[in-house]
Amino acid sequence: MTELRQTLFAPTEQTEPLGIAQQLCQVLEDDIVRGKLPPGQRLEEPLLAKRFGVSRTPVREALQLLTATELAEKIPNKGVYVSLATPERLTAMFESMAELEAMCGRLAAKRMTSGERHNLEKIHHELAETVRLGDSDSYETLNRSFHNALYRGTHNDVLVDVTLSVRRRVAPFRRVQFQSLARLASSHEEHQGIVDAILRGDFKAAEELLYGHIMAVHDISQDYLSSLRDSAPPASSMAAGK
Missing domain, CATH: 1.20.120.530 (GntR ligand-binding domain-like)
Structure with a gap:
């Protein structure tokens, strides 16, 4: 957990300061494009909050950002799932x-x-x-x-x-x-x-x-x-x- 938090909250380029939700989103993006999170896998807020040691609020914001990049899809009444752009x-x-x-x-x-x-x-x-x-x-x-x-x-x-x-x-x-x-x-x-x-x-x-x-x-x-x-x-x- 400590290692994850150190990676997650490492200093970023001063010209592009990132908030917590943006940093979470970037980690998830990298996990998806590197194949660690396969297409179709559900992204569950409680599990992600536990993984990163944060509350569910920044996780929820990160998932919203992730859907905007089209690396995830929100399915009504079901949740957010990993997806890949066509x-x-x-x-x-x-x-x-x-x-x-x-x-x-x-x-x-x-x-x-x-x-x-x-x-x-x-x-x-x-x-x-x-x-x-x-x-x-x-x-x-x-x-x-x-x-x-x-x-x-x-x-x-x-x-x-x-x-x-x-x-x-x-x-x-x-x-x-x-x-x-x-x-x-x-x-x-x-x-x-x-x-x-x-x-x-x-x-x-x-x-x-x-x-x-x-x-x-x-x-x-x-x-x-x-x-x-x-x-x-x-x-x-x-x-x-x-």
Whole structure:
């Protein structure tokens, strides 16, 4: 229990402070996309509250957040069950994310100050060290910082808010990709092209590269979810409940 609580309430990136319910939701998201919670499994508030050592209130809020990411489904009069987005739905989410990131890249290439460009390049160099060390957790954290820096570089608060909202829905899949050390290297290589485009003010290249960068994650996520569906029990508790 102590270990779980230490993991759950570990400090998070200062630019994205998480409440207790959000932290609970993130743990559940990771459990689902890593196959620890299979499709169809019921998510029971009392058991989750006991697992995390919290009251049922933040658990209930976390389950509400989880259904918004479409990794869980609330069935009236039955409860909340693990579910996986259909291939079509996942594509729709990633296409939206890719378009928004592409727009951020285009505007950032035009509007970033010299200081902001320097900061982006600095984060990119820090990411290189995590790749060298094979430190996927640190890479994932710095990766968020990298993309956040791009968003802020647009100098468009409305676009930043919309982009962060959509990112929230695909975040579990963006995290799980980094279980592969090979993906760390390819992600960083894609970042290199993006940084180069930003630094030289090539907004068209930045736009195209960011779109491709996000859709690369889409392809990985589709393959990964397909493997989870294939390994799921043929008769889930959710299906029985329906």
